[in-house]
Amino acid sequence: MEEWIGRVVKQDVIKSGLVLVAAGTSLEMTHIKLLEQHRVDLSELLWLPPSEYSDAALPDKSMKLASAYSKEMFDSIKRSRKVPLMDIKNELIPLVMDVANHQNVFNLIELIKAKGEYTHQHNIGVGVLSSLIGRWMELNESELALLALAATLHDVGKVRVSDELLNKPGKLTAEEFAEIKLHTRYGYEILNETVGLSPRAALVALQHHERADGQGYPLKLRNSQIDPLSRIVAVADVFHAMSSNRPYHAALPFHQVVTQMRNGAFGELDSRIVNIFLEKLFLHLIGHQIKLTDGRWGEVVYLNPHDDLHPLVKVEEQFIDLSQMRDLHIMEIVL
Numbered sequence: 001m002e003e004w005i006g007r008v009v010k011q012d013v014i015k016s017g018l019v020l021v022a023a024g025t026s027l028e029m030t031h032i033k034l035l036e037q038h039r040v041d042l043s044e045l046l047w048l049p050p051s052e053y054s055d056a057a058l059p060d061k062s063m064k065l066a067s068a069y070s071k072e073m074f075d076s077i078k079r080s081r082k083v084p085l086m087d088i089k090n091e092l093i094p095l096v097m098d099v100a101n102h103q104n105v106f107n108l109i110e111l112i113k114a115k116g117e118y119t120h121q122h123n124i125g126v127g128v129l130s131s132l133i134g135r136w137m138e139l140n141e142s143e144l145a146l147l148a149l150a151a152t153l154h155d156v157g158k159v160r161v162s163d164e165l166l167n168k169p170g171k172l173t174a175e176e177f178a179e180i181k182l183h184t185r186y187g188y189e190i191l192n193e194t195v196g197l198s199p200r201a202a203l204v205a206l207q208h209h210e211r212a213d214g215q216g217y218p219l220k221l222r223n224s225q226i227d228p229l230s231r232i233v234a235v236a237d238v239f240h241a242m243s244s245n246r247p248y249h250a251a252l253p254f255h256q257v258v259t260q261m262r263n264g265a266f267g268e269l270d271s272r273i274v275n276i277f278l279e280k281l282f283l284h285l286i287g288h289q290i291k292l293t294d295g296r297w298g299e300v301v302y303l304n305p306h307d308d309l310h311p312l313v314k315v316e317e318q319f320i321d322l323s324q325m326r327d328l329h330i331m332e333i334v335l
Helices: 029-037 050-056 060-080 085-100 105-112 118-136 141-152 156-160 174-181 183-192 199-207 228-243 254-263 271-283
Strands: 013-015 018-021 289-292 297-304 307-315 318-321 330-334
Touching: 018 029, 029 297, 060 085, 060 105, 060 118, 060 156, 085 105, 085 118, 085 141, 105 118, 105 330, 118 141, 118 228, 118 271, 141 199, 141 228, 156 183, 174 183, 183 199, 199 228, 228 254, 228 271, 254 271, 254 307, 254 330, 271 307, 289 307, 297 318
Parallel strands: none
Antiparallel strands: 013 018, 289 297, 289 330, 297 307, 307 318
């Protein structure tokens, strides 16, 4: 078995519809034992040659460059009141797609979380997540390209909101929140005036806070009144925001984000998109190390078909079925 330790799998290893080991994973003994338990013949897997191992690493350089570019882009739009569309298409969006194409999904999600400066990391994080969701929904290449662009620009209207308000650490007053909400209209105006940009990108800026039940803003649209791309960006926006540290709110634990998204705590999101996103997400959970809410560390070994948020977890030599222990949850995914 030791001959396989350290080798990097080229593609997801899937058995019975479950991702046992994600593409780009460097095998450890726990992975090898998991594959053997599922009767996977390691000699038949596809491997990255050692010369390409660096390509399996997280594209953190692209993420840092994209976040820095986002800040420069916002500063440029503030000064000139024009969107540098060709530069964004040629320089920023390829960086976003490079990050989104990384196949180790939970490493990817950890990479894009906003940990310091929120606004510009959020732009890129939503662009990456939207692209990931769009690929899982099997959008065609032209739709994916438009989605990546629109998602990355979804909050461009915030250039007309003061930095002091955007970065306020305390709770917003009703008047301050009303001003923040104007970023959707501002974004629509900015993008609608941008020559060569699809009108749907402007709709995403306008509609990404709309909700299926009509309780969103700014127009209180319902269901089919909301553009499909806006619905995708809404899901990505909520997941990224709730998973990140923000000036006025610490990141929520993984199980809380998922539960609240499903329960409509952030407004009624498109249920089909939420289900596709979370189902695909959980398929990549098998074999991952996790931290439980009681502080213990374990490894996910099996998903409960009817309760994916409470899988079977191995903690040391003990197997724990979280579906039978309702007070115990996944706190975070360990990379």
